[in-house]
Amino acid sequence: MDASRTHNPDRPAAMVIVGAGHVGGRAAQHLREQGWAGEIVLIGAEPVLPYERPPLSKAVLKGEMTPGQCALRAAADYDRDRITHIVATVQAVDTAARSVTLADGRVIAYAALLLATGGVARKLDIPGATLPGVCELRTQADAIALAPSLQAGAHLLLIGGGFIGLEVAASARSRGCEVTVIEGAPRLLGRAVPASIGAQVLALHRSQGVDVRLGSGPSAFVQRADGRLDVSLQDGSTRVADTVVVGIGITPATELARAAGLAVERGIVVNAQLATSAAGVYAAGDVAEFPSAFSGQLIRQETWHNAETQARTAAVNMLGGHEAYTVTPWFWSDQYDWQLQVSGEPALAASSVVRTLGEGSEAGELHFYLDADGRLVGASGCGPTRVVAKELKLARTLVERGARPTAAQLADPGVKLKALLSTAA
Ligand SMILES: Cc1cc2nc3c(=O)[nH]c(=O)nc-3n(C[C@H](O)[C@H](O)[C@H](O)COP(=O)(O)OP(=O)(O)OC[C@H]3O[C@@H](n4cnc5c(N)ncnc54)[C@H](O)[C@@H]3O)c2cc1C
Numbered sequence: 469m470d471a472s473r474t475h476n477p478d479r480p481a482a483m484v485i486v487g488a489g490h491v492g493g494r495a496a497q498h499l500r501e502q503g504w505a506g507e508i509v510l511i512g513a514e515p516v517l518p519y520e521r522p523p524l525s526k527a528v529l530k531g532e533m534t535p536g537q538c539a540l541r542a543a544a545d546y547d548r549d550r551i552t553h554i555v556a557t558v559q560a561v562d563t564a565a566r567s568v569t570l571a572d573g574r575v576i577a578y579a580a581l582l583l584a585t586g587g588v589a590r591k592l593d594i595p596g597a598t599l600p601g602v603c604e605l606r607t608q609a610d611a612i613a614l615a616p617s618l619q620a621g622a623h624l625l626l627i628g629g630g631f632i633g634l635e636v637a638a639s640a641r642s643r644g645c646e647v648t649v650i651e652g653a654p655r656l657l658g659r660a661v662p663a664s665i666g667a668q669v670l671a672l673h674r675s676q677g678v679d680v681r682l683g684s685g686p687s688a689f690v691q692r693a694d695g696r697l698d699v700s701l702q703d704g705s706t707r708v709a710d711t712v713v714v715g716i717g718i719t720p721a722t723e724l725a726r727a728a729g730l731a732v733e734r735g736i737v738v739n740a741q742l743a744t745s746a747a748g749v750y751a752a753g754d755v756a757e758f759p760s761a762f763s764g765q766l767i768r769q770e771t772w773h774n775a776e777t778q779a780r781t782a783a784v785n786m787l788g789g790h791e792a793y794t795v796t797p798w799f800w801s802d803q804y805d806w807q808l809q810v811s812g813e814p815a816l817a818a819s820s821v822v823r824t825l826g827e828g829s830e831a832g833e834l835h836f837y838l839d840a841d842g843r844l845v846g847a848s849g850c851g852p853t854r855v856v857a858k859e860l861k862l863a864r865t866l867v868e869r870g871a872r873p874t875a876a877q878l879a880d881p882g883v884k885l886k887a888l889l890s891t892a893a
Pocket residue numbers: 486487488489490491492511512513514520521522523524525556557558559584585586587605606607632721724752753754755769770771772773775798799800801802
């Protein structure tokens with residue numbers, strides 16, 4: 469791998485990718501597979517080859533996978549595909565000169581550029597927020613730093629009852645930690661899932677011994693003489709924790725794009741081809757705000773599936789294609805032996821229908837979302853994986869195909885979801 473390139477006007481420009489995360493790694497692969505014979509330069513600030521983040525909060529913290537096993541592809545694949553991986557931070561993009569400048573001053577010219585800069589974990593702005601023992605979980609390095617804290621009997625306190633916080637809570641319980649989750653909202657998982665699913669997930673965590681506090685947030689952390697942390701909450705109560713994990717969402721890494729004059733709203737704005745407002749510059753993954761195939765409205769997705777599929781579309785279009793990104797959104801989360809999934813865009817629903825699966829402690833729920841024309845625009849559900857996995861997959865297929873089942877069919881567990889595929893246009 470050649471890490472000493474500088475701009476040479478006589479050298480044909482490369483395909484350049486900023487951000488060697490999931491999108492970056494996959495896009496580099498697709499560029500080669502799609503027939504680009506020239507240079508591919510993948511520049512990332514993290515000192516490792518691209519890896520998948522979902523196992524970090526699950527298998528890695530549970531000790532079932534090593535961080536190295538999360539690699540997106542083997543190192544040999546990058547060599548074989550002649551992908552130059554440079555560990556560096558890109559400081560500027562010059563869209564007129566069609567080049568990027570690295571922190572060490574190197575300048576690299578691009579034929580086409582992909583911004584795949586993802587996002588950074590949001591920080592708390594309260595006293596003690598940077599004390600040792602107050603952690604976040606976005607990168608492999610974060611997981612490596614956090615994992616040794618998950619000792620049996622240790623008290624782990626999570627700030628934020630979103631997906632990352634709840635997955636860490638489940639992993640920590642499996643290692644015998646005492647776990648507290650502090651969530652500012654009156655329910656878990658915010659608006660990502662319907663209230664009844666939030667309530668089911670709350671009951672699940674409480675049944676697993678997690679102390680979940682809703683409607684409160686931290687106001688300060690203080691290091692004690694014994695090295696533990698005193699956590700003051702806004703409701704006036706205090707907790708003592710060995711480790712605090714802050715999981716309050718991410719901020720999309722848009723600074724480069726903004727400084728380069730690209731259109732940026734809640735993310736880097738792209739069109740259906742994932743092209744930004746600057747010629748030859750594309751954006752994809754967590755950082756990109758793209759038009760929904762359902763509504764045309766700009767949306768941003770922070771999901772594995774979005775990273776995986778947008779990387780391909782971006783690569784095709786960087787090579788001169790005109791492919792529109794029309795993939796149906798999909799997301800999953802694993803907690804204990806439960807799975808939760810959301811597909812499509814539930815926010816577009818005019819009405820919703822619930823289907824109950826199984827009974828008692830084996831009960832799961834599916835929610836279907838129909839638009840005003842009776843088309844299925846979303847589905848979400850959760851429950852024991854063995855009960856819901858197959859049904860969630862079928863629900864996702866129904867959404868992808870734009871099926872138009874009746875509310876009565878959707879609500880009745882006696883009607884097989886597979887049979888409803890025939891209602892697709
Ligand atoms: C702990 C965890 C668990 C998750 N679990 C799930 C799950 O169960 N299901 C699911 O669907 N999704 C999950 N996700 C989300 C999923 O992993 C992300 O959506 C995905 O990683 C996004 O990929 P990306 O390439 O857009 O961004 P990232 O993977 O964040 O990669 C961006 C990269 O760009 C680099 N970078 C940024 N700026 C610069 C710069 N100026 N110069 C050089 N490099 C730069 C960053 O260092 C980073 O390496 C999880 C995420 C985390 C953190």
